[in-house]
Amino acid sequence: MSVFEAVPQAPPDAILGITEGFKACDNPNKLNLGVGAYRTEEGKPLVLRAVREAERRLLADPKQDHEYLNMGGLPDFCRLSAQLAFGEGSAVLKEGRNATIQGLSGTGSLRVGGEFLSRFYTRSKVVLIPTPTWANHRFIFEKCGLEVRQYRYFKQETRGLDYEGMVEDLKAAPEGATVILHACAHNPTGVDPTPEQWQGILDAVRSRSLLPFFDSAYQGFASGDLDRDGAAIRLFADAGLELLLAQSYAKNMGLYGERVGALSVVTSDAAAAKRVESQLKMVARHMYSNPPKHGAAIVAIILSDPELFAQWKVELKGMADRIISMRQQLFDALQQVGCPGDWSHILKQIGMFSYTGLTKAQVENMTNKWHVYMTMDGRISMAGLSGAKCGYLAEAIKDSVT
Numbered sequence: 313m314s315v316f317e318a319v320p321q322a323p324p325d326a327i328l329g330i331t332e333g334f335k336a337c338d339n340p341n342k343l344n345l346g347v348g349a350y351r352t353e354e355g356k357p358l359v360l361r362a363v364r365e366a367e368r369r370l371l372a373d374p375k376q377d378h379e380y381l382n383m384g385g386l387p388d389f390c391r392l393s394a395q396l397a398f399g400e401g402s403a404v405l406k407e408g409r410n411a412t413i414q415g416l417s418g419t420g421s422l423r424v425g426g427e428f429l430s431r432f433y434t435r436s437k438v439v440l441i442p443t444p445t446w447a448n449h450r451f452i453f454e455k456c457g458l459e460v461r462q463y464r465y466f467k468q469e470t471r472g473l474d475y476e477g478m479v480e481d482l483k484a485a486p487e488g489a490t491v492i493l494h495a496c497a498h499n500p501t502g503v504d505p506t507p508e509q510w511q512g513i514l515d516a517v518r519s520r521s522l523l524p525f526f527d528s529a530y531q532g533f534a535s536g537d538l539d540r541d542g543a544a545i546r547l548f549a550d551a552g553l554e555l556l557l558a559q560s561y562a563k564n565m566g567l568y569g570e571r572v573g574a575l576s577v578v579t580s581d582a583a584a585a586k587r588v589e590s591q592l593k594m595v596a597r598h599m600y601s602n603p604p605k606h607g608a609a610i611v612a613i614i615l616s617d618p619e620l621f622a623q624w625k626v627e628l629k630g631m632a633d634r635i636i637s638m639r640q641q642l643f644d645a646l647q648q649v650g651c652p653g654d655w656s657h658i659l660k661q662i663g664m665f666s667y668t669g670l671t672k673a674q675v676e677n678m679t680n681k682w683h684v685y686m687t688m689d690g691r692i693s694m695a696g697l698s699g700a701k702c703g704y705l706a707e708a709i710k711d712s713v714t
């Protein structure tokens with residue numbers, strides 16, 4: 313008998329497991345609206361031209377090698393990622409009050425940030441996550457030994473933000489607790505606070521001395537505008553709050569499998585930032601030693617070359633615009649098939665996902681009868697939809713809600 317006899321089978325992942333079901337399906341009409349990965353109108357993955365050109369330059373450079381990176385990753389990548397997030401004129405950057413290291417995409421950056429808080433943040437071990445949130449948030453912070461609690465975020469009745477509930481929960485939170493905030497394009501709801509609401513959330517955070525931890529997985533991908541999608545982060549940083557930020561280049565640069573991200577800690581003084589950076593590096597050292605090189609080098613080339621940066625912004629807006637167009641086309645198709653109910657939330661939501669409001673039983677009908685693969689909470693990835701498939705999807709939704 314194996315010494316691992318007692319190991320139980322792990323359940324399928326709530327998100328990545330959807331793709332496994334899609335792959336196993338042989339129906340020609342099948343639709344994968346599960347995992348948040350961009351697809352072209354033809355349903356194919358997209359490698360950005362700016363990424364191809366950066367990669368070409370990288371591979372053509374005779375000085376390129378495969379040496380280890382430092383524990384903190386590629387210095388230029390870290391500097392440029394912090395600039396992308398906080399903005400070129402940021403006082404945080406000018407005063408050297410950020411500690412920024414390369415992370416294993418957004419997930420790895422969140423995890424290293426959680427480990428750092430678990431070891432060094434003494435004011436509270438409570439982490440507040442929105443309800444609902446990205447399926448992995450809870451697991452990441454629980455595995456760091458932190459106590460995960462929830463705050464209200466989505467209001468079913470309006471299919472919008474439960475702003476009053478959110479602020480009330482933040483004001484009732486344990487003093488000094490960490491609060492996870494989606495910087496833009498909230499996953500799974502696609503519902504973001506307005507600029508005025510962000511100011512109210514900042515005031516609530518301040519009133520309990522909470523520690524904001526921004527999760528920025530979609531900067532530029534939501535609205536097509538990097539600065540607009542970075543506005544909440546900059547509001548808090550420019551207001552002088554200390555905070556953490558996890559950045560991912562999976563979606564906005566299409567570098568999913570390269571696992572490219574960054575973790576920043578903003579402190580009130582540069583000396584603290586230096587000490588924090590040294591400890592972030594040790595967390596990385598004891599977890600995976602040092603990060604991979606290739607993807608970070610691609611990002612550094614794009615962010616440092618004005619021509620490639622401009623090219624990237626054009627392509628980024630192209631992806632965002634296609635998703636926005638999918639929202640309109642699906643809404644129109646639902647009208648055309650006479651689907652009962654108000655579907656205007658599909659137009660109002662932002663980013664990769666639409667939180668349809670379909671119940672578990674309705675989602676099961678979508679998958680079992682119509683071969684539409686989506687998450688059980690009713691989320692569909694608009695990035696996985698094509699104009700040609702909107703009619704079919706509208707018929708499936710109509711059948712499921714009627």
Ligand SMILES: Cc1ncc(COP(=O)(O)O)c(CNOCC(=O)O)c1O
Binds near residue numbers: 419
């Ligand atoms: C809010 C949020 N944070 C963090 C991440 C982490 O992304 P990564 O580790 O790939 O950078 C993601 C990516 N999720 O994409 C899978 C899905 O929800 O279908 C995310 O949505």
